[in-house]
Amino acid sequence: MNALPHPSGHAPVHVVVGGGQAAAAAVTAMREAGFSGRIVLVGAEAHLPYERPPLSKEVLVTPQAAQVSIHPEGFYAEKGIECRFGDAAVHFDADERRLELASGETLAFDKLLLATGARARAYPLLDQLGSGVFTLRTLDDAEALRGHIWPGRRVLVVGGGVIGLEVAASAVIMGADVTVIERGARLMARGAPAPMVETLIALHRDKGVTFALGADLVEATRANTREITLSAADGRQFVGDLVVYGIGVELNVDLAISAGLRVEDGIVVDEYGRTSHPDIYAAGDVARQWTPARGTHLRFETWANAQNQGTGVGRAMVTGEPCAFEVPWYWTDQYGHNFQVAGAQEADEWLHRGEPGALKATVFGLKDDVVVGAFTVDNGREMRPARAMIATGHRITDRTLIANPKTDLRKVADGRL
Amino acid sequence: MEKVHVCSLADLPPGEARRVDTSPAIAVFNLDGAFYALADLCTHGNASMAEGYLEDDCTVECPVHTARFCLKTGKALTQPATIDLATFAVEVEGNDIYVLMPQGGA
Numbered sequence: 013m014n015a016l017p018h019p020s021g022h023a024p025v026h027v028v029v030g031g032g033q034a035a036a037a038a039v040t041a042m043r044e045a046g047f048s049g050r051i052v053l054v055g056a057e058a059h060l061p062y063e064r065p066p067l068s069k070e071v072l073v074t075p076q077a078a079q080v081s082i083h084p085e086g087f088y089a090e091k092g093i094e095c096r097f098g099d100a101a102v103h104f105d106a107d108e109r110r111l112e113l114a115s116g117e118t119l120a121f122d123k124l125l126l127a128t129g130a131r132a133r134a135y136p137l138l139d140q141l142g143s144g145v146f147t148l149r150t151l152d153d154a155e156a157l158r159g160h161i162w163p164g165r166r167v168l169v170v171g172g173g174v175i176g177l178e179v180a181a182s183a184v185i186m187g188a189d190v191t192v193i194e195r196g197a198r199l200m201a202r203g204a205p206a207p208m209v210e211t212l213i214a215l216h217r218d219k220g221v222t223f224a225l226g227a228d229l230v231e232a233t234r235a236n237t238r239e240i241t242l243s244a245a246d247g248r249q250f251v252g253d254l255v256v257y258g259i260g261v262e263l264n265v266d267l268a269i270s271a272g273l274r275v276e277d278g279i280v281v282d283e284y285g286r287t288s289h290p291d292i293y294a295a296g297d298v299a300r301q302w303t304p305a306r307g308t309h310l311r312f313e314t315w316a317n318a319q320n321q322g323t324g325v326g327r328a329m330v331t332g333e334p335c336a337f338e339v340p341w342y343w344t345d346q347y348g349h350n351f352q353v354a355g356a357q358e359a360d361e362w363l364h365r366g367e368p369g370a371l372k373a374t375v376f377g378l379k380d381d382v383v384v385g386a387f388t389v390d391n392g393r394e395m396r397p398a399r400a401m402i403a404t405g406h407r408i409t410d411r412t413l414i415a416n417p418k419t420d421l422r423k424v425a426d427g428r429l
Numbered sequence: 430m431e432k433v434h435v436c437s438l439a440d441l442p443p444g445e446a447r448r449v450d451t452s453p454a455i456a457v458f459n460l461d462g463a464f465y466a467l468a469d470l471c472t473h474g475n476a477s478m479a480e481g482y483l484e485d486d487c488t489v490e491c492p493v494h495t496a497r498f499c500l501k502t503g504k505a506l507t508q509p510a511t512i513d514l515a516t517f518a519v520e521v522e523g524n525d526i527y528v529l530m531p532q533g534g535a
């Protein structure tokens with residue numbers, strides 16, 4: 013289906029709004045699928061598309077060694093992808109197929125992909141403190157934060173989700189004293205298996221991090237000394253030099269809503285990534301995709317989803333083939349340890365595989381003896397067979413065989429054992 | 430070229446990998462009896478490719494963020510890596526495996 017002659021005679025035009033992981037993956041996939049029309053990539057940030065995972069890790073701790081660009085600079089020109097970085101899409105008309113940019117440029121398109129991602133959810137109680145309060149979503153955010161953390165600084169991390177914990181780990185490595193303040197009763201409530209959270213808490217405590225759970229903040233003040241005090245409803249007070257908060261995201265769906273697309277906690281798309289308008293597509297954090305393998309719409313805020321769905325939807329826009337189903341999967345890196353999580357985060361039983369006492373492990377989540385989820389700690393090579401076992405709904409008959417770290421999981425996954 | 434001993438043939442069965450602590454470290458792979466050697470440190474971050482997942486299609490997947498590299502050419506095939514890994518020649522002599530390191534490191 014390469015370069016179909018367009019009814020109106022011009023080469024087809026794909027416009028991609030976003031400039032993040034999903035957008036970069038999509039434009040790459042369009043060219044790989046043979047699309048030879050015009051591709052225009054519009055990104056609000058004045059940077060080449062970059063990876064966000066390093067922002068809470070290497071960009072803070074080892075900035076000289078941090079590599080964030082998804083593709084080298086020459087890639088876009090080489091692939092004939094026109095870039096508009098530092099310019100935002102402000103309006104589009106789905107039926108007229110025209111997109112307006114903040115700079116005043118108007119782009120006519122045949123197909124439009126929205127990969128607008130999300131922004132950090134604002135916390136007005138903390139924002140009113142003015143300086144000394146940070147969030148972490150963009151490269152500029154990470155660079156602004158980096159200069160404020162040094163040995164002995166008291167860092168109050170508000171929000172015990174994955175980004176909060178990653179920032180806590182990085183701040184500890186940079187020598188800071190860290191307190192993590194979470195409103196809920198448990199950490200990473202939105203998405204990690206309970207035994208993995210326990211491992212993470214033990215790791216953080218061992219490094220000196222203090223946790224305050226169930227702390228509902230009601231007041232934030234700053235003394236003349238610039239010291240910040242956060243007060244919880246139950247009277248607990250936390251004193252620090254700076255605050256970093258990560259309390260979830262706000263999806264960038266304004267464009268989609270004003271164009272009349274169906275939006276329900278994300279832009280609703282089918283298995284091709286098509287929105288409620290057949291020429292408008294969406295992918296990445298912002299998209300809630302129909303997933304036949306699960307019989308429901310699913311939305312994820314992970315690197316792998318942005319990469320795979322961006323690729324799948326970019327290809328679908330060219331070939332008309334549906335996106336392939338992938339077992340949901342993500343990683344988090346803390347204190348140099350790599351944690352990977354796949355599939356369901358809730359299970360009846362967690363089957364541990366690894367030397368007792370060692371951090372390195374693979375743990376399976378079982379429901380009625382069937383593998384529904386898994387996580388690894390510094391054992392990523394076992395994630396591949398573990399994901400395959402989740403995908404096929406592998407039934408565990410011999411627990412000792414699986415629990416023995418010497419058993420080759422590849423053989424279990426493909427039925428040789 | 431400096432010839433560095435890796436291990437005996439028996440110590441590197443098919444489907445397995447070994448790390449050699451040269452400078453830089455090298456990962457040696459046995460894919461169904463064929464031997465390949467790549468720089469051990471993933472070009473995307475702090476991961477040992479010897480700990481990676483060996484695929485039948487002559488690639489290895491990084492254990493940390495799953496970038497795939499070609500065993501023959503070292504080419505970075507998938508995100509998040511974009512920089513290729515260095516490759517090294519492997520020699521089998523009798524029952525032993527060696528890698529060839531260019532003088533002065535790679």
Ligand SMILES: Cc1cc2nc3c(=O)[nH]c(=O)nc-3n(C[C@H](O)[C@H](O)[C@H](O)COP(=O)(O)OP(=O)(O)OC[C@H]3O[C@@H](n4cnc5c(N)ncnc54)[C@H](O)[C@@H]3O)c2cc1C
Nearest residue numbers: 030032033034056064065101129130296297313314315318
């Ligand atoms: C600090 C941090 C650490 C993370 N760590 C991990 C991790 O370890 N593992 C993991 O799996 N995931 C991690 N993630 C999540 C992962 O990075 C995201 O899921 C992924 O970046 C989503 O990609 P995306 O392209 O959908 O959206 P985004 O990356 O949000 O990109 C969207 C882009 O669109 C731009 N945009 C929005 N509106 C417009 C407009 N109107 N016009 C033009 N441009 C617009 C935005 O400025 C932004 O640059 C992390 C995220 C953060 C913030």
Ligand code: FES
Nearest residue numbers: 471473474491494
């Ligand atoms: S460290 Fe290998 S892919 Fe990131």
